[in-house]
Amino acid sequence: MNKRGVFFYIFFLIVLLATLLIATYYLYIYWPRQPVDLQIVPDDSLQNKPLVENNLPSKQFYHSMRYQDRAITYSIADSCAGDRVSEMKGAFANIAARTVLTFEQINSDDAMIKVLCSDVAPEAGQENYFVAGEGGPSRVVNSTLYSVILDGKISLFREDKCAGAKVATHELLHALGFDHNNNPASILYPTLKCEQEIDSEIIDSINRLYHYESLPDLVFYLATATKSGRYLNFNVEVLNQGLSVAGPAKISVYSDDELADTFDIGAIGLGSRKILTVENLKLPRDTNKIVFVVDEENKVQELFENNNQVILRLVEQR
Numbered sequence: 631m632n633k634r635g636v637f638f639y640i641f642f643l644i645v646l647l648a649t650l651l652i653a654t655y656y657l658y659i660y661w662p663r664q665p666v667d668l669q670i671v672p673d674d675s676l677q678n679k680p681l682v683e684n685n686l687p688s689k690q691f692y693h694s695m696r697y698q699d700r701a702i703t704y705s706i707a708d709s710c711a712g713d714r715v716s717e718m719k720g721a722f723a724n725i726a727a728r729t730v731l732t733f734e735q736i737n738s739d740d741a742m743i744k745v746l747c748s749d750v751a752p753e754a755g756q757e758n759y760f761v762a763g764e765g766g767p768s769r770v771v772n773s774t775l776y777s778v779i780l781d782g783k784i785s786l787f788r789e790d791k792c793a794g795a796k797v798a799t800h801e802l803l804h805a806l807g808f809d810h811n812n813n814p815a816s817i818l819y820p821t822l823k824c825e826q827e828i829d830s831e832i833i834d835s836i837n838r839l840y841h842y843e844s845l846p847d848l849v850f851y852l853a854t855a856t857k858s859g860r861y862l863n864f865n866v867e868v869l870n871q872g873l874s875v876a877g878p879a880k881i882s883v884y885s886d887d888e889l890a891d892t893f894d895i896g897a898i899g900l901g902s903r904k905i906l907t908v909e910n911l912k913l914p915r916d917t918n919k920i921v922f923v924v925d926e927e928n929k930v931q932e933l934f935e936n937n938n939q940v941i942l943r944l945v946e947q948r
């Protein structure tokens with residue numbers, strides 16, 4: 631072997647050795663390892679449970695019932711004669727005068743409260759507020775924080791012999807989600823007496839329920855993840871537990887403090903959940919903590935901004 635031959639031989643050996651080293655390094659990094667679960671770490675921000683009113687002084691049909699907005703629209707059917715129209719308007723004025731609510735009459739099927747009139751009272755035993763009743767919510771979505779009333783209905787079939795629109799006010803309070811009470815002096819007592827009034831518990835309850843304006847609230851409903859070597863498989867669900875539809879949002883995934891990726895999850899309806907499932911997300915480096923953040927850039931205005939992340943940590947292996 632000449633000198634030239636020896637040189638190439640050594641060069642070849644060095645290249646081979648380097649290739650082997652690099653291959654071993656990559657094998658080490660990417661070799662499928664035992665998948666490890668990541669566990670949710672209790673986060674302080676999650677301890678700050680949103681404070682919405684669910685201990686109201688007045689009883690409702692479902693928990694925390696309210697319309698999306700403080701400004702509520704209504705329509706009055708043509709079948710309502712003049713005196714019933716003025717009674718109904720008197721009832722809206724009664725509530726508006728003493729609460730944060732406002733009412734606006736519109737001539738559209740989109741009205742949130744529809745007022746109908748009939749001369750036929752519902753038969754005994756059919757006085758269910760949601761079916762044949764006199765007044766009540768007709769479409770309700772449980773968004774978690776609230777039972778959001780999408781539509782309410784009022785049927786006026788009784789002649790009101792009392793001054794002050796007592797029957798219409800009683801029915802309007804049902805349409806606002808309130809059930810009867812045991813206070814004979816209250817307008818929500820099951821049997822009507824002309825001297826009954828809107829008691830202060832009702833006013834207080836309405837003002838507490840409508841304390842927050844109509845905004846969505848995004849939270850992680852569920853988060854699970856497994857890590858296999860540098861690869862992450864995860865499944866997260868974001869819930870809109872608020873009062874209105876949440877505009878398009880993103881989920882950011884952090885590996886320790888480094889951004890691994892972001893994912894568009896689009897808009898989320900009231901009380902709806904969006905599921906994001908990702909497999910084999912390559913993490914920037916070895917990691918012990920994964921943080922999911924929804925709407926990190928605060929593009930969605932929410933009821934609560936301090937409940938938008940969830941932290942998962944590697945479980946100790948034994």
Ligand SMILES: [Zn+2]
Pocket residue numbers: 800804810820
């Ligand atoms: Zn009633």
